[in-house]
Each structure stands twice: as C-alpha cells, then as structure tokens.
Amino acid sequence: MSFLLPCPNCGPRDVNEFAYQGEVTVRPKPNGEDSPAFGDLTAYLYFRNNVAGVQREWWFHRDGCELWFQAERDTRTNEVLGAEVPPPSGTGAPGPEAPAIPQSGEGPSY
Amino acid sequence: MRLAPQARERIDRSHRVTFLWAGKPVEGYAGDTLGSALFASGRRVFSRSFKYHRPRGLLCCSGHCPNCMCAVDGRPNVRVCVEPIREGARVEPQNFVGSVDRDLMSVTDKVGGPFTPVGFYYRTMIRPRKAWPYYERFLRRVAGLGKLDEHHERSTRFDTEHRHTDVLVVGGGRSGIEAARAAAGQGRRVTLVDETDRLVGRELDGVTVHAPARALGIWEGGLVPVDAGTILYRYRAERIVVAAGAIEQPLLFPGNDLVGVMLPIGVRRLIRDWALKPGERAVVIAADKRSYDVADELRRAGVEVAEAVDLRSSSVREIVGKGDGGRIEAVSLNGRDVECDLLVVSAGRQPSYSLLAQAGARVEYDPSRGIFVPVDLPENVEAVGAVTGEVGSAAVPAATYNGAAGKGKCFVCVCEDVTDKDVKRAIGEGFDSLELAKRYTTITMGPCQGKLCQLPSVRLYARETETDEGSIGTTTARPPWSPVTMGLLAGRPHEPAKRTSMHHRHKDLGATIMWTGDWRRPHSYGDPQAEAKAVHESLGVIDVSTLGKLLVTGPDAASFLERLYPNRFGDMKPGRIRYGVLETDAGRVMDDGTIARLDDETFYVTTTSTGAGAVLRWFGWWNAVWGMDVEITDITGALAAINVAGPNARALMERLTDLDVSNEGIKYLDAVEGHVAGVPSLILRIGFVGELGYEIHFPSPFGEYLLDTVLEEGAEWAIKPFGLEPQRILRLEKMHILVGQDTDSESNVIDANMPWIVKWDKDDFVGKWSLEHFQERGPREKLVGFEMANGTVPPEGSQLVAPDGTPGGRVTSSRWSPELGRAIGMAWVPPVLAAEDAQIRIKVNGSVEEARVRLKPFYDPEGGKLRS
Numbered sequence: 001m002s003f004l005l006p007c008p009n010c011g012p013r014d015v016n017e018f019a020y021q022g023e024v025t026v027r028p029k030p031n032g033e034d035s036p037a038f039g040d041l042t043a044y045l046y047f048r049n050n051v052a053g054v055q056r057e058w059w060f061h062r063d064g065c066e067l068w069f070q071a072e073r074d075t076r077t078n079e080v081l082g083a084e085v086p087p088p089s090g091t092g093a094p095g096p097e098a099p100a101i102p103q104s105g106e107g108p109s110y
Numbered sequence: 111m112r113l114a115p116q117a118r119e120r121i122d123r124s125h126r127v128t129f130l131w132a133g134k135p136v137e138g139y140a141g142d143t144l145g146s147a148l149f150a151s152g153r154r155v156f157s158r159s160f161k162y163h164r165p166r167g168l169l170c171c172s173g174h175c176p177n178c179m180c181a182v183d184g185r186p187n188v189r190v191c192v193e194p195i196r197e198g199a200r201v202e203p204q205n206f207v208g209s210v211d212r213d214l215m216s217v218t219d220k221v222g223g224p225f226t227p228v229g230f231y232y233r234t235m236i237r238p239r240k241a242w243p244y245y246e247r248f249l250r251r252v253a254g255l256g257k258l259d260e261h262h263e264r265s266t267r268f269d270t271e272h273r274h275t276d277v278l279v280v281g282g283g284r285s286g287i288e289a290a291r292a293a294a295g296q297g298r299r300v301t302l303v304d305e306t307d308r309l310v311g312r313e314l315d316g317v318t319v320h321a322p323a324r325a326l327g328i329w330e331g332g333l334v335p336v337d338a339g340t341i342l343y344r345y346r347a348e349r350i351v352v353a354a355g356a357i358e359q360p361l362l363f364p365g366n367d368l369v370g371v372m373l374p375i376g377v378r379r380l381i382r383d384w385a386l387k388p389g390e391r392a393v394v395i396a397a398d399k400r401s402y403d404v405a406d407e408l409r410r411a412g413v414e415v416a417e418a419v420d421l422r423s424s425s426v427r428e429i430v431g432k433g434d435g436g437r438i439e440a441v442s443l444n445g446r447d448v449e450c451d452l453l454v455v456s457a458g459r460q461p462s463y464s465l466l467a468q469a470g471a472r473v474e475y476d477p478s479r480g481i482f483v484p485v486d487l488p489e490n491v492e493a494v495g496a497v498t499g500e501v502g503s504a505a506v507p508a509a510t511y512n513g514a515a516g517k518g519k520c521f522v523c524v525c526e527d528v529t530d531k532d533v534k535r536a537i538g539e540g541f542d543s544l545e546l547a548k549r550y551t552t553i554t555m556g557p558c559q560g561k562l563c564q565l566p567s568v569r570l571y572a573r574e575t576e577t578d579e580g581s582i583g584t585t586t587a588r589p590p591w592s593p594v595t596m597g598l599l600a601g602r603p604h605e606p607a608k609r610t611s612m613h614h615r616h617k618d619l620g621a622t623i624m625w626t627g628d629w630r631r632p633h634s635y636g637d638p639q640a641e642a643k644a645v646h647e648s649l650g651v652i653d654v655s656t657l658g659k660l661l662v663t664g665p666d667a668a669s670f671l672e673r674l675y676p677n678r679f680g681d682m683k684p685g686r687i688r689y690g691v692l693e694t695d696a697g698r699v700m701d702d703g704t705i706a707r708l709d710d711e712t713f714y715v716t717t718t719s720t721g722a723g724a725v726l727r728w729f730g731w732w733n734a735v736w737g738m739d740v741e742i743t744d745i746t747g748a749l750a751a752i753n754v755a756g757p758n759a760r761a762l763m764e765r766l767t768d769l770d771v772s773n774e775g776i777k778y779l780d781a782v783e784g785h786v787a788g789v790p791s792l793i794l795r796i797g798f799v800g801e802l803g804y805e806i807h808f809p810s811p812f813g814e815y816l817l818d819t820v821l822e823e824g825a826e827w828a829i830k831p832f833g834l835e836p837q838r839i840l841r842l843e844k845m846h847i848l849v850g851q852d853t854d855s856e857s858n859v860i861d862a863n864m865p866w867i868v869k870w871d872k873d874d875f876v877g878k879w880s881l882e883h884f885q886e887r888g889p890r891e892k893l894v895g896f897e898m899a900n901g902t903v904p905p906e907g908s909q910l911v912a913p914d915g916t917p918g919g920r921v922t923s924s925r926w927s928p929e930l931g932r933a934i935g936m937a938w939v940p941p942v943l944a945a946e947d948a949q950i951r952i953k954v955n956g957s958v959e960e961a962r963v964r965l966k967p968f969y970d971p972e973g974g975k976l977r978s
Contacts, residue, residue, distance in 0.1 A: 068734035088737020
C-alpha cells in the first residue's frame with residue numbers, strides 16, 4: 001500500500017502515517033433501550049461486509065495530528081473518494097475492536 | 111595502456127588514484143570506475159559465474175549484467191564497471207575457490223553431468239532426507255554470488271527522505287533532459303534521476319538532479335523510491351516521465367559468455383569514456399545500424415576489425431565462440447573460423463519498459479522489429495525517447511545461432527547460468543508458460559532482473575513451443591528495477607526505547623534492565639527475593655513512571671468514563687480512587703488501571719505501561735462518535751511516579767511531607783495533592799504489591815532528586831529499591847492480575863473473578879451487552895490461584911491435565927514466594943475446578959505435578975495490611 005490519504009486536518013499524506021481501524025459498523029441499538037438480540041449483537045461484533053468496492057472506514061492519523069476520521073475508499077483500487085470527520089452522533093459506537101496493543105518486549109507490565 | 115586523449119573522455123590524466131585488487135595495488139585515474147581502471151591494468155577476468163564458475167569479463171559496462179560483481183570495502187555484489195574509483199578502496203573478487211583466475215570450482219563446468227541442469231538439486235538431493243542440511247550448506251557455498259562479511263562493522267548510515275515534485279523524469283539521456291528542461295521552462299518543479307554518472311557536476315536550470323541514482327519502481331499512488339546510494343528518496347510526483355531508454359540485447363550462440371564477448375555499449379564506453387582499447391582484433395555482429403557502427407569506432411581506436419556482420423542482410427545461421435581458458439580466440443561463422451580477441455554482438459535494442467509496466471502500462475510485441483513496446487500508459491505517466499520503441503529499424507535475430515552442430519554452452523541468462531538446453535528441458539518437462547518456466551529455471555530472476563535475458567528467453571520459448579512471441583508475452587514487471595542494498599530499505603536503525611527520568615539512577619544502583627514494550631525498566635537490583643522481602647518486612651521503592659497517565663477533564667468527564675468502563679464514577683467523591691477494567695464491546699479485557707477523581711470535572715486515569723497508547727486512541731475513537739464535552743490529555747511523559755511500599759511506608763512519608771499521612775488523613779484509595787520533599791505531587795494510596803503503599807506522581811524532572819531523597823530518608827528502615835521481578839512476586843501473592851499476562855484476547859472480567867466491577871444497572875457502557883451474555887451463559891473457564899504440592903514452579907504457559915489425561919486449562923503466572931515458602935501461581939481452569947482446595951494437575955517437563963486451587967489472595971487475604 002502506498003496510496004495517499006487526505007487527512008481532513010493535514011491534507012493528502014502517505015497512507016503509512018495512518019492506522020486503519022476497519023469498516024464503519026452500526027451498533028445495533030441506541031442507549032437506554034433493551035439489549036439487542038444475540039444475533040444482532042454477534043453480527044455487529046464479528047461480521048463484516050468485506051466489500052470489493054467502495055467502503056466507508058475508520059482511519060486514525062497516528063503519525064500526524066491524531067485525528068479520527070472516516071474515508072470512502074474503493075477496496076479494489078485504493079482510490080479514496082473522500083474523507084471527513086463525521087458529525088458526532090451522541091450515541092452509537094465506532095466499532096467493537098480495540099486498537100492494537102503493541103506486543104513487544106518481554107511481556108506486559110503494570 | 112590508454113589511447114590518445116578522446117574528445118569526451120571522463121578521466122583526468124593528471125590525477126592518479128590507487129586502490130587494492132585482491133590485496134594488490136592497482137592504479138587508475140580520477141574519472142575511472144574501478145572496472146575501467148582494472149581493465150586498464152590488463153585485467154580481463156572479473157568474476158566467476160553463478161553455477162559453472164566460468165570466467166567472466168566486462169560485457170555491458172553499464173551496471174546491468176552480473177559479470178563484474180565484486181566485493182568493495184566489504185559490500186558484496188558491487189558492479190565495479192560503474193562504481194567510481196576511490197583512493198584505497200578494497201576490491202575483492204567473489205564466488206571462487208582458489209583464485210578468480212584459477213577457480214577450482216570450475217570443474218563443475220567440465221564435469222557437468224547430472225549435477226548441473228536446472229532444478230537438479232530438487233531431483234538428486236532429496237534422499238536421504240536427513241542429509242539435506244549438508245547438501246544445502248554445500249550448495250550455498252559453491253553457488254551464488256558474494257558473501258556478506260558477518261564481522262564487517264556497519265559503517266554506512268542509510269536514511270530515507272520523503273520528497274514531493276511536480277514532474278519526475280527517470281532517465282538522463284537526450285530525451286529525458288529535453289523533457290526536464292521543457293517542464294522546468296513552464297515553471298514546474300522538476301526532478302531528474304539518472305543511473306549513470308554522466309550528469310554528475312552538470313547544472314540543469316531549475317531541475318533537481320539525482321545521479322547516479324536508480325528509480326526502483328513505480329508504486330501505487332505515484333510513489334517512486336529513488337536509490338541514491340545512502341539515501342532512499344521516496345518521491346511523490348504529479349507527473350512521471352519515463353525516459354529509461356533501451357538496452358542492447360545479447361545474441362544466443364555457443365560460447366556467448368566467453369571473456370571478450372561484449373555489447374556495443376560496453377565497447378563504446380571503454381573507448382569514449384576511459385580511452386581504453388577494448389581489444390586488438392575484433393569481429394562485430396549486429397542487428398541494427400547503431401550497433402553495426404561500432405565497427406567504425408573500433409577502427410578509429412586502432413582495433414583491427416576482422417569482420418563486421420550485419421544481421422539485417424547477412425545469411426549467418428551459425429555462430430560459435432571459441433576459446434581456451436574461457437577467453438575468446440576465434441568465432442566460427444557458418445563453420446568458417448575468424449580469429450579475434452574481441453567479439454562485439456548485439457541483437458538490437460529492447461525498450462526498458464519495466465517501470466511503465468509497473469505503473470500499469472500494457473506491453474505489446476512488435477513483430478516487425480522483434481521487440482516489446484509499452485502501450486496504454488496510465489494518466490499521470492508519460493514515456494519519451496527510446497523507451498517508447500523509437501529504436502530505429504532492426505533485424506529480428508534468430509532465437510539461437512546454434513546451427514546444426516552446436517557445441518558448447520549457449521547462455522540465455524548469464525546471471526544464473528541458464529543455458530538454452532535448460533530452457534528446452536523445462537519446456538519438455540511441461541513448464542509451458544513463461545511465468546512457470548521463470549520460476550523453474552530462474553531466468554530473469556538474477557541480478558540483471560531480465561534486462562539482458564527477458565527478450566532472448568521469450569524468443570527461444572516462441573521457437574521451441576512453436577508459438578509467436580506476442581502470445582507468449584513477458585513476465586510481470588515487478589520492483590525493484592535495479593538491485594538495492596537491504597540496508598537502504600531498512601533505513602537508519604531505529605529501536606525506540608523509552609527511559610524514565612530515573613533510568614540512570616537505576617543503573618547506578620546496579621539494576622539489570624529489561625524491555626517491557628518500548629520501556630526499559632529495572633528487572634531487579636540483583637536479588638529479587640530479597641527485594642520482595644524488604645517490601646514485606648520494612649520498606650521498598652519502585653519506579654512506576656511507565657504507567658500511562660491521562661487527564662480527562664470537562665463537564666462530561668464522569669459520564670464519559672462511565673460509558674467506557676463497567677464501573678460507576680458519577681457517585682465518586684473528589685479525592686477518591688477506583689480500580690477500573692476497560693472492555694471492548696465484545697466484552698474482552700483490554701486494559702486496567704486506577705481512576706482518581708481530582709474534582710468534579712477532572713479525572714486522573716492510569717493505564718498499564720504497555721497499553722497507554724492504545725487506551726488514548728480508544729478514548730479518542732469513542733469520543734469521535736459521542737462528541738462529549740471532554741478533553742483527553744496524555745501526560746505519561748510529563749509525570750514520573752514512584753511507589754513506596756511496606757510497613758514503614760507511613761513513617762517515611764511523615765518525614766517527606768507536611769500532609770497528614772495517618773490512616774485517617776490519607777485513607778486507602780484516597781488521592782491527595784501536596785508536596786513531597788518539596789516537589790508538587792499527587793499521592794495515590796493504592797497497593798498493587800499488597801503492603802501499605804503510596805504512589806507518588808510528580809513532574810518528571812524531579813525523578814532522580816525524589817528517588818535519591820526517598821532512598822536517603824528511608825535508609826533508617828533499610829529501604830530497598832525493587833524491580834519488576836520482585837513486583838511480580840508480590841502482586842502474585844495478592845492475586846492481582848496482569849492484563850496481557852493473566853488475560854488474553856478471550857478473557858472477560860466475570861470469568862476473571864472480578865464481577866464486582868460491573869455495574870449492571872448502568873444504562874449502557876462499552877461491552878455491557880457482551881458481558882450480559884457471558885453472565886447468562888456462565889463461565890467456560892475461571893481464573894484462579896493455585897499452590898503447588900511440592901516446590902516445583904511450573905513454567906508460565908504450562909498445560910493443566912484433566913483426570914482423563916486431556917488438556918484442560920493453563921498456567922498464566924507462577925513464582926516461588928519467599929514470603930510463603932511455596933510455589934504459587936494463577937491459572938485458567940474449567941469452572942468445575944474453580945473451588946477452594948480443588949485438586950489440579952499441571953504438566954511440567956513431561957511429569958504431572960499436583961496443586962490445590964486457591965480463590966483468595968495467598969497473602970493478607972482480607973487486605974488488612976493495605977488498609978492499615
């Protein structure tokens with residue numbers, strides 16, 4: 001991968017400056033309601049569309065301004081159609097997966 | 111011996127330079143390359159070939175072929191034909207046994223037999239299987255190229271530079287320079303890359319020139335890495351102009367690798383650039399005018415041209431290079447011998463389309479001239495000059511000139527010593543596509559990357575399979591287009607290490623240092639058990655500056671944290687602390703730490719040492735969706751922290767601060783701001799190690815001062831600094847978990863025996879639904895403590911064995927506890943065994959050891975000492 005990704009703050013930058021955080025998912029129910037059905041929960045947690053085409057996804061400008069934003073990218077060509085900071089929804093979730101914790105050194109420590 | 115001065119010679123005859131060839135001094139002129147100076151000194155054999163160890167001499171003088179590769183100053187596989195001469199350079203020939211002139215391994219060329227055809231070792235060296243390592247060692251020694259000197263000090267510093275330009279021109283020939291000038295004239299920022307040294311010292315108005323430098327490829331997004339020796343420029347250009355030119359192709363005939371067989375370009379460079387006479391008596395065989403004209407140039411240089419064959423009009427069907435000892439002595443043309451010591455051959459010029467193909471261009475065969483030309487260029491890429499196919503008319507040479515009685519080896523690929531017979535054999539064995547044959551024979555996979563063998567092998571393939579070149583096509587063009595040193599790709603060695611502000615004091619105190627994540631931390635100060643004992647019996651101090659430290663402020667701070675943690679924070683009073691465990695939405699344990707409320711809108715959050723970055727990102731990510739009114743500030747590096755722990759911790763604190771440190775003044779889980787030894791500090795009364803303890807957070811610059819003061823004042827109680835290892839013993843005695851050690855990506859807080867953390871009546875929090883599911887489903891495994899029946903300490907990761915002998919559970923932590931005089935640990939066990947005193951069996955080094963389950967902390971189970 002060596003395409004350019006337009007950070008809403010910094011403009012087009014080498015994609016290696018960013019962390020990819022997966023496709024944008026929808027948390028099954030807003031706050032305050034009953035818990036979602038088990039099937040809806042597992043679909044949200046574990047199922048991804050994995051499209052061959054345009055996908056909306058989360059990016060983090062790790063080696064830059066540390067902004068979280070969303071981009072629309074064609075997964076076949078890596079063409080980026082747009083990038084923006086989505087307006088906060090107040091509820092919902094960015095995604096169920098935690099950012100990767102670097103596993104180096106001789107082990108975890110308090 | 112040099113020729114009379116040439117019009118545009120590159121040497122400076124007034125400036126002599128001396129270097130070493132195999133330890134012996136060789137003299138040349140400034141402007142020479144190592145190769146031209148060696149040629150001037152009379153050297154003709156430069157290397158031994160890859161497999162047959164045949165002597166090889168200069169062929170292209172352009173840095174394309176492998177024939178002149180030597181080790182220069184410890185760097186293997188340097189093409190000395192283009193490597194500038196340097197005073198004192200150490201040049202060593204490579205890939206021979208004995209000497210490069212008399213290589214004992216050249217017996218492989220004579221014997222041949224079953225040991226040399228392509229793929230022979232796959233077939234002949236498979237049995238006995240266990241002998242393969244010996245075969246392999248032997249093959250690696252006799253085959254191949256230079257060796258890296260393992261003891262060679264890395265003296266070169268490689269760097270990477272990111273650059274942007276409007277127009278990037280690859281190739282500094284006439285068309286490249288014209289294109290660069292034109293673009294610069296329009297006010298564009300222009301960069302030109304040329305692999306030769308012809309532009310060195312030349313000014314091009316408004317053009318940045320990198321020479322000698324090699325464009326390694328064209329990647330996605332118009333990225334062009336440029337190898338400039340010790341700097342890798344990563345270029346991004348709006349427009350890329352490829353003016354890579356064309357490369358003269360060798361002819362295939364027996365003896366076509368003999369020393370003295372050269373391409374016209376090589377001969378031209380010898381005469382023009384370095385005023386060298388390439389031979390005494392030459393034969394020229396050429397498929398196009400440009401190559402044919404080299405005969406005139408040879409004559410002007412005083413070389414006798416015995417015969418010049420123009421393949422456009424000649425009826426030559428058979429060419430055989432003849433020579434003894436690997437040097438050309440005569441060439442046989444249709445059976446008629448012509449004596450010569452120089453044979454100049456060219457099968458015409460093939461456009462260097464590779465970069466264009468990498469960028470997405472298609473490559474099409476032009477049957478009229480027998481070459482491949484690039485077509486359908488991508489939008490931002492342009493081609494100019496010879497690379498477009500403007501190479502004039504040429505005869506299409508025969509696939510080989512073996513004739514009927516072809517004797518001797520005819521090399522299709524000089525890099526890997528692949529002969530026409532190898533290709534025929536591969537076709538016979540069913541490798542009927544060029545891509546497959548490439549992988550089997552390794553044609554185009556050697557150092558020249560197909561520059562000199564792609565076209566000849568396609569021609570040979572077409573003839574042997576009775577198809578046409580166009581439908582055979584070419585193999586996929588891939589970067590790198592030119593060989594590149596691994597060091598350049600690796601760049602400057604980076605090993606980011608974080609050190610606390612007390613690091614050097616730890617070393618003064620005799621600490622052994624270990625890595626944890628990016629941090630360098632004291633493992634211990636020599637005696638972990640004694641250090642643990644000091645904490646239990648009197649007083650110890652540990653540097654915990656590595657803890658992640660986040661300040662969460664704002665009107666929504668409390669509800670923000672309530673949404674992220676399963677804990678409740680809204681009801682917390684300022685000055686109090688809670689232990690929190692972060693979950694993902696899948697309910698898995700992600701990180702843990704303490705959360706102290708400093709005032710209504712300010713929380714001080716600590717994370718594990720290795721998880722700080724991930725937690726910071728996690729918080730930011732969720733708030734990108736929630737948009738809550740909070741600020742998250744990472745102050746991990748700004749603050750240092752130490753933990754003083756032990757029964758005498760309070761007595762020490764009384765000396766260091768005016769604060770009321772009594773059990774009423776600072777209660778267990780209180781957070782108090784004040785001065786410690788004059789340093790503004792935040793004191794957290796928490797106890798990871800199980801004794802009365804104070805965690806003091808303070809500005810980093812005071813690190814050494816505060817540690818010194820604590821050690822000085824604590825001397826009365828024989829205070830000991832303790833490292834990570836004693837801390838691990840101590841926390842294990844308390845069954846405090848280490849995230850990432852006792853938990854993994856499958857663990858949840860309920861099964862890890864911390865259900866009290868989860869406040870089910872909260873509306874929602876990250877991971878709530880999944881935890882509800884885990885609660886309902888019941889545990890699949892439980893995290894428990896265990897005590898070994900004997901003193902064996904099972905290695906962490908040991909398997910538990912169920913009564914029926916099947917595996918069931920695993921050990922996550924284990925230590926010898928000097929305090930308890932027992933081997934203790936923690937393990938995930940099936941729920942049925944998660945009962946006090948249940949017997950478990952652990953596999954240790956093949957035998958099975960017994961242990962008893964413990965559900966409560968081994969040490970101070972009621973926590974009385976923590977609260978005292």
